[in-house]
């Protein structure tokens with residue numbers, strides 16, 4: 001058994017065993033509370049440059065399979081678990097997580113008190129961290145950690161985006177065509193759209209509005225993605241062009257933050273972010289509470305109690321996180337655009353929010369009928385009492 005060391009930027013140190021590839025890595029320490037879906041987490045491009053701490057104590061129980069990857073590779077900068085499964089067992093498994101982490105060069109640590117680590121991050125906020133199964137001196141590792149780039153100001157979408165455009169065909173009859181700006185897109189998203197008859201043309205993060213609109217798509221999609229939305233000016237510019245063209249637009253997570261910025265709203269870094277599969281969100285349009293999957297460290301800054309005037313008309317907060325009143329969705333009242341901060345495409349679930357893809361399809365359908373500026377019903381008010 002090989003020892004490993006974890007050092008947080010504030011000096012707190014944990015010791016454990018090497019897990020995954022042997023080596024040294026640094027990144028932003030974040031915790032994820034999902035009890036399932038580790039394969040999707042590891043392969044979600046939004047986790048690029050983040051060291052993910054799993055709060056669920058047993059990880060790897062169902063191994064890995066050839067179907068659940070959210071992209072072409074694992075992106076996490078490091079992986080922290082309590083107890084790796086000794087023997088995976090699942091009818092879909094094609095291998096073990098341990099072997100896959102080694103094969104993909106992901107440095108991890110196991111045997112760590114992940115509860116103590118998570119409480120530390122909750123109390124002090126997300127921060128930089130290093131893991132090493134080579135360096136044994138905490139001060140030496142700490143020097144590497146403090147030399148690492150911060151997540152604030154990091155422009156990471158170009159590093160994960162596709163180099164070349166590609167097409168995900170509709171399942172069955174093709175009814176709509178969309179252009180998707182790949183800021184770190186997950187495979188589950190075009191799959192959900194394909195099931196609704198949507199053909200998705202995925203374009204690199206550098207695509208301009210003209211490129212997105214080149215083939216006359218029914219709508220434009222803005223994907224999830226890693227990094228600080230404040231650093232992605234090129235995407236903001238592209239979205240403004242799409243809004244000018246009044247083309248139906250739907251964004252998820254990073255896409256929600258980019259739409260917010262395109263409308264003139266600000267974004268800010270949350271103390272420790274939302275990462276998990278059971279986050280309650282109020283859909284203020286229908287008055288429904290949905291249990292949703294989250295992975296975000298930044299959020300849009302917008303007033304909850306009134307619409308905001310923007311160069312594209314008014315926008316209102318359509319969804320609110322019930323744990324902490326964070327903006328979880330935007331809805332434009334005068335242009336056909338909306339977005340959510342959480343993940344309707346979520347695999348391993350939950351699927352409460354999946355109908356949002358149908359809302360995008362409905363928006364494209366009404367735009368075809370010349371009725372693009374949908375007149376929405378008023379939002380419902382709520383009170384969560386004291387902030388969490």
Ligand SMILES: NC(=O)CC[C@H](N)C(=O)O
Nearest residue numbers: 046224225253254297298
């Ligand atoms: N999943 C995402 O798209 C994450 C968006 C952004 N990088 C954040 O951390 O908030």
